[in-house]
Amino acid sequence: MNLKDKWINDHFELYWDELYCYSCNIVRDRQLAEDVVQEVFVQIWNNFHQLSILDAKSYLMRSVRNRSILALKTVDFDTIQLETVYHTLTQNENLSEEEQGYYKEELVHLIFAKAKEVLPKRCLEVFQLRYGSHLSYKQIAEQLSISESTVDKQIHKAIKSLKTNLPYAIDVMTVLVFLSL
Structure with missing residues (x-):
């Protein structure tokens, strides 16, 4: 197994649950959260040799957060979802x-x-x-x-x-x- 495969497999197994839960708290949709996490790992796979990842967990959490926010732009909100997303994001990290x-x-x-x-x-x-x-x-x-x-x-x-x-x-x-x- 090459370095890229090992990195992806190790970090996928190690952080999948945490990344999935984090995305799910943001997007409030299980399938969309799964897609978000998978897209992050696919992006890393595609760009592995161009990336310089010093802290894998921080990088993955930030990537999932950003990808989740992008995913939200395609979702129609009801009041509950919107308020919950806003509170989740503001409690976990500062919003721009x-x-x-x-x-x-x-x-x-x-x-x-x-x-x-x-x-x-x-x-x-x-x-x-x-x-x-x-x-x-x-x-x-x-x-x-x-x-x-x-x-x-x-x-x-x-x-x-x-x-x-x-x-x-x-x-x-x-x-x-x-x-x-």
Whole structure:
């Protein structure tokens, strides 16, 4: 057995379970996690002589993480999956600003989609003006010819409704603060 075959076989046997579990925690799909880990080893196989791997476990974990993130871009999320993926990634490693932005944007999209489903027309309109158009309470009140206290009540009603209607504990306020930036 040559050096490449030995390295691949030894590290595949040694780290397969850990790499698979790590990918599964990120992608939340067993088959996709298997594919991710296999793709990492195929990539190493194809480029073995060009690689300089000093710490095999770190290299493999980073490769699985990056490949898992790439795989996520092809997956349609529901709220539970998205929130879980975001928490898994932020707890295990720091996300790049681009990755943080991607997941926050997905959360925002889910919140607005749920808002369209569950909020009454006027409440949705106020919510969209506040968090979609970034208008102040005063600007919304002027535009809709209502009082600022009515705007405040509609925003509170929208947030309360979203918190109870989202199927998972998304921190709605954190995401909405992100929208306000």
